[in-house]
Amino acid sequence: MFKDLDPILHAQLRLAVMSILMNVAEAEFTYLKEKTNATAGNLSVQVDKLKKAEYITVNKSFRDNYPLTVCKVTAKGKKAFEKYISDLKSYIQL
Amino acid sequence: MNEKEALLLIEDMISRTKEDVKDNGFYYMLWGWLVFIAALIDFTLLRFYHNQYHAVVWAIMMPAGGIVSFIAGLRQSKAARVKTYLDESVKYLTVAFVISLVIVCVVMPMTTNTWQSFFPTLMVIYAFGIYMFGGMLRYKPLQYGAFANWTLAVAGFYCTYDIQLLLLALAVVCGFIIPGHLLKRRFNLHV
Numbered sequence: 001m002f003k004d005l006d007p008i009l010h011a012q013l014r015l016a017v018m019s020i021l022m023n024v025a026e027a028e029f030t031y032l033k034e035k036t037n038a039t040a041g042n043l044s045v046q047v048d049k050l051k052k053a054e055y056i057t058v059n060k061s062f063r064d065n066y067p068l069t070v071c072k073v074t075a076k077g078k079k080a081f082e083k084y085i086s087d088l089k090s091y092i093q094l
Numbered sequence: 095m096n097e098k099e100a101l102l103l104i105e106d107m108i109s110r111t112k113e114d115v116k117d118n119g120f121y122y123m124l125w126g127w128l129v130f131i132a133a134l135i136d137f138t139l140l141r142f143y144h145n146q147y148h149a150v151v152w153a154i155m156m157p158a159g160g161i162v163s164f165i166a167g168l169r170q171s172k173a174a175r176v177k178t179y180l181d182e183s184v185k186y187l188t189v190a191f192v193i194s195l196v197i198v199c200v201v202m203p204m205t206t207n208t209w210q211s212f213f214p215t216l217m218v219i220y221a222f223g224i225y226m227f228g229g230m231l232r233y234k235p236l237q238y239g240a241f242a243n244w245t246l247a248v249a250g251f252y253c254t255y256d257i258q259l260l261l262l263a264l265a266v267v268c269g270f271i272i273p274g275h276l277l278k279r280r281f282n283l284h285v
Binding site for chain 1: 100107172182
């Protein structure tokens, strides 16, 4: 029986962001941009969607007068990612 | 994006965030050389000049090292764009290591009349810290240095103050200076 894949995670850039954040304690927006090769605008939209789904927290502040955005995965996000992986595995094994 | 592509993407992102070699050995070299020089100055003043203020060198060089480390730490944390789980573990161990060292260095001289145990105790704490750092960084030279420090600490408990200074100098060469320079070389090779 196929399980429905989480539509929030089953999108290339959002999945890339979540994969990175699952692997680190927290990451700055610029780091995510560099690792995913995404444009700032597109990344910003996808980060916002993950934030609205409560999969990540986004902390905005300033450092040396420049805006600083730090993203961190939440417990809900971790659980959703783990379920997504498990659902993916069941697809591939069948 | 199909399921296989999704798995490949996850794999790719994980490999891109693998722990980079971040430690350039700066703190090991800084403290290694500071303690090495201070120990030899202390030894020279005590052994050859019988100077009663032989230990003043520690009161000058150690706070100077603390200030340099503090400034370097601030700069480093500002430059970091990602914080890994390893970074967090290293931070906790660094805090524990520094608090233990400060307690021994500040409280011990004020409460005991003898200096017999001071430097060997320092070497035990050094060994504990660098063994743990070596394990976290998966870096064997630090762990070999830790064993050298433990051995020299045991020997130090049976020696006089001036000989302990030489043992301490040897301990920081094995535990800080050599691993620090090797870390720097490893870091430069990966940059």
